[in-house]
Amino acid sequence: MRQLLVALINVARYQEPVLKQRLVKTLLLRTLRVICHQSDQVKGKTALQVISTFLSQGLIGLEKLAGEFSNFQAKGLPSEANSARFAEQVQELLHDLFSWVGNRDTAHVASRTVLICVREWNVLQVTDDKGQVPKGLPIWVRPLVRSILEHPEALQEFKNQVFPELFTIDATDYLSFLEHLGLQEVLQQDHGSILNLKAEKKDLVAIILYASLQVGKETGLVVETGEFSKSSVSYGI
């Protein structure tokens, strides 16, 4: 499959720009149809592989993908497209990608595709000098929380397949995510202000937080400090 995709990408690269654009658009439309309509997992896995390969091989960029995705969903860009709209498109795309994590067969490739998108978004943020890429909460936070709240049964797959690599991309983003989930309130045993959610969702958000903290501890992003760490002794091994 991968060899076929690489061959296809090579063919597309040497085409005339118009032909190349048409070919990519056709392929993307077919792929997005599978992804957005949540077709069967075999097709879904292939479609996710197509997108991740296109992105990683540089055949398309995140901006192009998010635009095509938005058009496909009949939520076309308004003419006065702004940076907030772009972020919204990417978040919608990520949400759809996250929805494939719940399935064990597609979890890994969906996770890989999300990671490529997030890394590309981070690069765009760094290189952006026209203010097109908004700063603030990491782009993946809202779609991730939304996806898990919609499918809490998929938390274990998220924990195994998505969290470790997603969190290690940037520790500050990870910390922002924990803050968004109400790290302060939960650790101080005050569940009163977590995202202003209903009681049943508060517990779920707390569970997401604990799962995220545990992954953080297992990957070394979170470290507990005790009385020994304040002295000259470092017991951290």
Place this chain on the structure above:
Amino acid sequence: MLHLEAFKCGKKIELDKQTIRIQDVILTKLLSHSSQTVRLAGLSLIVSSASVTRALTPNGLDSIKRNLYHLFAESDSSVRGETLSIMQRLIDRIRAAMAYLHKTITRSSKAGISTLSSSTDSLDTLLRAHWAFMQWLLRFLSAGLRPGAPYQRHMCSLKALLTVAKSGIDPSISTQYLAKQGLVQIKWPYQLTIFTPWIERSLLDLTMDAFDDVRSLAVTLLDMNQHLDVLSMGATDKRVIRPSTTIPRASKNVRIGLVHLVARAEEIMLSSSRPDHADGFSRTYAVLFQRTKDQKNAVEGSVENGIAWSMTKLGIFQRLLNLLEHAIKIAEKDLYDAIHRFPIHGTLASIR
């Protein structure tokens, strides 16, 4: 923008380069939370680490000590299962951390006394804290085996004791019983005797417990005890101790030999006719059978005590056969008496 200042809640949570530092006090508080999910998460957070050799904080160890009582008494079996799974990770981590600490201290000591710094002393304190925790854990688990303890406590204590025994902390346990983790290069720097007289006696008593899984685990642990006496104690303790009755604290008479255990099990089975007692009876026979080496010469005194049959496997089988034949004879005479006073399912299960 990262709201870093917001995270510095009394410096309990802070970002240091690419690491988030959380004070252990915050995590340990979770262990006594009203929600069982949070309690489990708290335990898991204390035990999890990127490196298995990273030592636990003294606060972490203390909080586990304080909260293990109620964690082992959880009514939800899945929560208890999760707790035991974390306990397995905890024991692996303590072993690895202790091995590392011991190695580091030994290296420092070899370098010369003059170079011993306060850091080595602190590492030594930390090592001792871990070892003290393991000693406490064994005491805690042995207390959980007492006959009057609830089922949850029995099960958790037995399973945790099995994990500790499989970890390789007791060198007297054969390597065939050790878990894969117990066979790896990381060894305990110190050794602990798992099968103390009190634990041994408690396990023997639990072979007649009302619950099948308790009996099964007790026998599994007894199988691991290479030094289980077939004949010890003897005449000084002939009390018939019913299951679920409180037995006295460990004393000189706490030891009980397998032969006496079998005799006791037989008496209990015959008096109650209950299937769980019959199962316990057959399990005690199985333990005795496995321990018995075919000795040509009976141990001194065994003939006088009327326990020569327990010296050989054939003798054990012959005794069971005699029991069965006796029960059949009774049944031929008086079926009512046979049903109520001489049940045979325990004997048949033992022969099987």
